[in-house]
Amino acid sequence: MNHLIQAHELQEEALDHILRDLAVEAFSARFEIAPNPCVGAAVLSRGRIVAKGIHRFWGGPHAEVEALSRAAASMTPKESWDTLVVTLEPCSSTGKTPPCVEAVLASGIKHVVIGALDPDPRHRGQAVEILRAAGVEVTLLEPKLGPDYAWGLPDISQHFLNWNSSERLRRPRPWNIAKWAQTRTGQLIPPQKVGEGRWISGPTSLAEVQLLRGRVDAILTGYGTVRDDDPRLSVRAPGDASSPPLRVVFDSYLHTPPDARLFAPIDSSAAAAGLEAAGPVVIFTRPGPDAKRARSLLEVGAEIVALPPDDNGQLSLWAASAWLWNRGVRRTLLEAGPTLIQSYSDHDLLDQVRVYSGDVAGGRGASLGRLLSEHRQNARVDRESGSDVVLEYFL
Ligand SMILES: NC(=O)c1ccc[n+]([C@@H]2O[C@H](COP(=O)([O-])OP(=O)(O)OC[C@H]3O[C@@H](n4cnc5c(N)ncnc54)[C@H](OP(=O)(O)O)[C@@H]3O)[C@@H](O)[C@H]2O)c1
Missing domain, CATH: 3.40.430.10 (Dihydrofolate Reductase, subunit A)
Structure with a gap:
């Protein structure tokens, strides 16, 4: 076990569970968002989910942004949001919407748990670097093998891996x-x-x-x-x-x-x-x-x-x-x-x-x-x- 548990009293098991649930929800929107990846996010406060979000449709808000805005509409004050869990590394470039990493930084959340790095070689790891440089703790979690959906990209976003294949980029x-x-x-x-x-x-x-x-x-x-x-x-x-x-x-x-x-x-x-x-x-x-x-x-x-x-x-x-x-x-x-x-x-x-x-x-x-x-x-x-x-x- 790692420092994550001591720092946030969150069991890795619990995070695994949250990520799996988010993955199942995010996967349900696959045909509405493709070629974008299926992504789910949750804002936590002391291990409890304050709000969840998924990327629901092409051109619509990303999962992190939806989770943060739902958290803002909740009864839980912003000061007590301590962790953002997200199935895929937040985007760091402007596409149809502004980069999510900016929304994460603006939220003041100090710990981000990421299920998978961006597979696009042009962006991979960039959000992690930006977050860490701003003093945010970042934890990368590996999906555990199991019968249900994991949150790895091959599990929920094979279409996005194809979209980012070398053949497609070429x-x-x-x-x-x-x-x-x-x-x-x-x-x-x-x-x-x-x-x-x-x-x-x-x-x-x-x-x-x-x-x-x-x-x-x-x-x-x-x-x-x-x-x-x-x-x-x-x-x-x-x-x-x-x-x-x-x-x-x-x-x-x-x-x-x-x-x-x-x-x-x-x-x-x-x-x-x-x-x-x-x-x-x-x-x-x-x-x-x-x-x-x-x-x-x-x-x-x-x-x-x-x-x-x-x-x-x-x-x-x-x-x-x-x-x-x-x-x-x-x-x-x-x-x-x-x-x-x-x-x-x-x-x-x-x-x-x-x-x-x-x-x-x-x-x-x-x-x-x-x-x-x-x-x-x-x-x-x-x-x-x-x-x-x-x-x-x-x-
Ligand atoms: N149920 C549905 O969802 C739906 C939807 C749309 C249409 N439809 C029905 O489909 C019927 C028309 O069928 P369709 O097969 O003739 O229509 P289509 O597939 O819309 O049009 C075919 C035409 O597109 C042109 N075309 C140009 N480049 C092409 C290429 N590289 N490959 C293939 N075609 C190319 C050709 O005409 P040129 O050689 O003159 O360029 C070809 O004859 C209509 O009765 C319509 O009601 C049904």
Whole structure:
């Protein structure tokens, strides 16, 4: 046993227990935060938990910040907070949110227990150094082997280790989430008559998708979807419409019509109330597009980007990914038909899949059943969303 017990009268067993509980809670948010790691944190006072926090969604507050703000809202005075337990080394650089190490220092807590160091070689150990230099005691705890979740990164954040792999750092590209709705027979196009409208999934799932749209940097689709569905690809309530994602169409021949709903203005009252917003439209196309079509799309505000062909003569999805990365896009939502989703999968460009199976009989067109059976489904969850069934996993 080490000085930790004497200094804080906290048993290592107790810390192990707290870290395991935090890990289980943090893991439950994995699909909302990826490619960020699952992280849980707790503020302690004399060995008792004052408040806990986890990282709940991409772009949202980190676990330490949530735990500290919940502690501030508790009855326990700040002066008696003595320890912060966190499953992963606090971040020391500014990303979507300010560095957590600053929030920890500002809290005045004098002891930080860390479950795992940051795996990113550019940041690893930096927060530990900053905290120690400021006089904060830092304890690194090793997960004990056991049947339940430990808090080690391979246990709860394998996706984050992949995101930080040398291959990924050498050739960076956004984290791609493919999402689709399918009928009971696995088809993405509903039968001609499906209740009142053309939706396969129900209102709870549609609301979830709006939340997801508000938490990505780009929504990607193919010309087939624009042609058949004429979608807006906007973010609507309950999604966060404050910073709407880019809307990207893969359209080799610029067939997208300038009067598509993608270019229609958002209803002014919905926009003013923050209930709907839409990002800029980017159209990926072949080099040397038809000048007249290009002009009419530029006039309605589209940005046209020529991509080189891949070995099959299709728009290179790797080139698209590199362009998006350079544009600052880190997390995308692929809301396309079966053709583009299959292409993304064939090029090993999918990181996460979410499938809504609606209670709709029959259907038209291709199914992605083969793709689903070929994917190695990691950290999979099967859950319900209203009357729909949702399957979600990492690749
Ligand atoms: N259930 C759902 O969740 C859902 C979601 C979206 C759409 N849909 C349905 O899907 C149907 C459309 O299916 P779809 O498969 O035609 O649509 P899609 O996958 O959205 O679009 C396919 C088109 O994208 C273009 N494209 C450009 N580069 C590509 C590349 N590298 N790889 C693959 N495609 C590329 C191709 O057209 P060009 O050669 O002309 O460029 C291709 O035909 C619609 O009826 C729609 O209702 C369903």
